[in-house]
Amino acid sequence: MSDILDGVTTFVRVVETGSFALAAERMNLTRSAVGKVIVRLEKRLGVRLLNRTTRSQSLTEDGQAYYDRCVRALAELEAAEADLDSGRREPQGRLRVSVPQAFGHYCVAPVLLGLARKHPQLKIDISITDRFVDVIEEGFDLVVRVGPLADSVSLAARKLGMQHASIGAAPAYLARHGTPRNVEELRGHAVIGYLRAGSAQPWDVVDVDGQIRRAQVQPQLGFDDMKGIVDAALAGFGLAWLPSWLLTRYEKTGELVTVMENCFRPAQEIHLVWPKSRYLALKTRCAIDALVAEIPAMIGAPAPGAPRSRDA
Structure with missing residues (x-):
C-alpha cells in the first residue's frame, strides 16, 4: 500500500514557490528529483496537477482542488504536532533565526545563548x-526586523520597541575638534557614514529648536x-551615526561620548516576525518569550505587555 502523503509536501512547496x-x-x-x-504523484492519482512549460507552471483544475485539500491536511498535521509539542516540558528541535548584524550580535545572540543553555534539546x-x-x-522560524514591516497575510509580528539613533564620538576626537552644539556646527567635522545599497544615508537631525534639518556633512x-562604524569611532576618526542603545554601552565605559542624543528621524520600530500559524511551536514560543522579556531593557524601552500577534 502506498503512502497517501508521498509527494504531498513537495507538491505544496512547488505550488507555493x-x-x-x-x-x-x-x-x-x-x-x-522534485x-x-x-x-x-500525478501517476498515482491518475490526473495532471500542473500545466508545465519551459518558462512557467500553473495548476490544473484538478490540481487546484487537490492543492486546497493538501494545504488543509498539512495544517491539521501541523496542529497535531503542536498539540504533542505543547505537552512537552522542554522545547526541542531546530530553531532557525535571522537577525540584523549589530542588533543580532549585541542583543539577540546573548538572549538565545541563554535559551540554549537552559534547554539542551533546543538547537x-x-x-x-x-x-x-x-x-x-x-x-x-523567527526573524528580527528593524524598520517598517512589509504587509503580509502569512506573517505575524510582535513589537520589541523603538530604535533611536544618536551622534557619538570618541573623547579624543572631541578634544581635538570641539563638540558641535547644533546642526550647523556639524559642518566641517569628520563623519563616519552608514551605507545602504552603496550610498551614505543622509543625516536628518533634530536641531536644538526641535526642527528637523539635514546636516551638511560628507562622510x-x-x-x-555597524561594527565598522563603531571601530572607526573608537579610533577617534570622527562623528558617527549610532543606535542609541549601542552608543550608551560605550558611553558607560568612557570610550565614546554622546554629542546629540536621539536626534535622528524617523526612529525605527523593532519587531519579531514569524510565519503565521494557528499553532505556534513550543521552540518558537519560548524564543519569543525570552526576547520579549529581555530585549526592551537592552534598548532602553519599557517592557511590553501581554504577548499579542498581528499581521506583519
Missing part, C-alpha cells in the same frame, strides 16, 4: 545579516556594517 527549481533549493533536492516526485541556528530575508521561502569613511 511557483518554481520547481526554487522548491528544490528550499528542500535541498535537485530539480530533477520533478520525478510530481510525476509519480538554534542564527543567521546574522542585514539582508532582507524571506521568512517563508527561506525557512526561518569620508562609510560602512554598511
Whole structure:
C-alpha cells in the first residue's frame, strides 16, 4: 500500500514557490528529483496537477482542488504536532533565526545563548545579516526586523520597541575638534557614514529648536556594517551615526561620548516576525518569550505587555 502523503509536501512547496527549481533549493533536492516526485504523484492519482512549460507552471483544475485539500491536511498535521509539542516540558528541535548584524550580535545572540543553555534539546541556528530575508521561502522560524514591516497575510509580528539613533564620538576626537552644539556646527567635522545599497544615508537631525534639518556633512569613511562604524569611532576618526542603545554601552565605559542624543528621524520600530500559524511551536514560543522579556531593557524601552500577534 502506498503512502497517501508521498509527494504531498513537495507538491505544496512547488505550488507555493511557483518554481520547481526554487522548491528544490528550499528542500535541498535537485530539480530533477522534485520533478520525478510530481510525476509519480500525478501517476498515482491518475490526473495532471500542473500545466508545465519551459518558462512557467500553473495548476490544473484538478490540481487546484487537490492543492486546497493538501494545504488543509498539512495544517491539521501541523496542529497535531503542536498539540504533542505543547505537552512537552522542554522545547526541542531546530530553531532557525535571522537577525540584523549589530542588533543580532549585541542583543539577540546573548538572549538565545541563554535559551540554549537552559534547554539542551533546543538547537538554534542564527543567521546574522542585514539582508532582507524571506521568512517563508527561506525557512526561518523567527526573524528580527528593524524598520517598517512589509504587509503580509502569512506573517505575524510582535513589537520589541523603538530604535533611536544618536551622534557619538570618541573623547579624543572631541578634544581635538570641539563638540558641535547644533546642526550647523556639524559642518566641517569628520563623519563616519552608514551605507545602504552603496550610498551614505543622509543625516536628518533634530536641531536644538526641535526642527528637523539635514546636516551638511560628507562622510569620508562609510560602512554598511555597524561594527565598522563603531571601530572607526573608537579610533577617534570622527562623528558617527549610532543606535542609541549601542552608543550608551560605550558611553558607560568612557570610550565614546554622546554629542546629540536621539536626534535622528524617523526612529525605527523593532519587531519579531514569524510565519503565521494557528499553532505556534513550543521552540518558537519560548524564543519569543525570552526576547520579549529581555530585549526592551537592552534598548532602553519599557517592557511590553501581554504577548499579542498581528499581521506583519
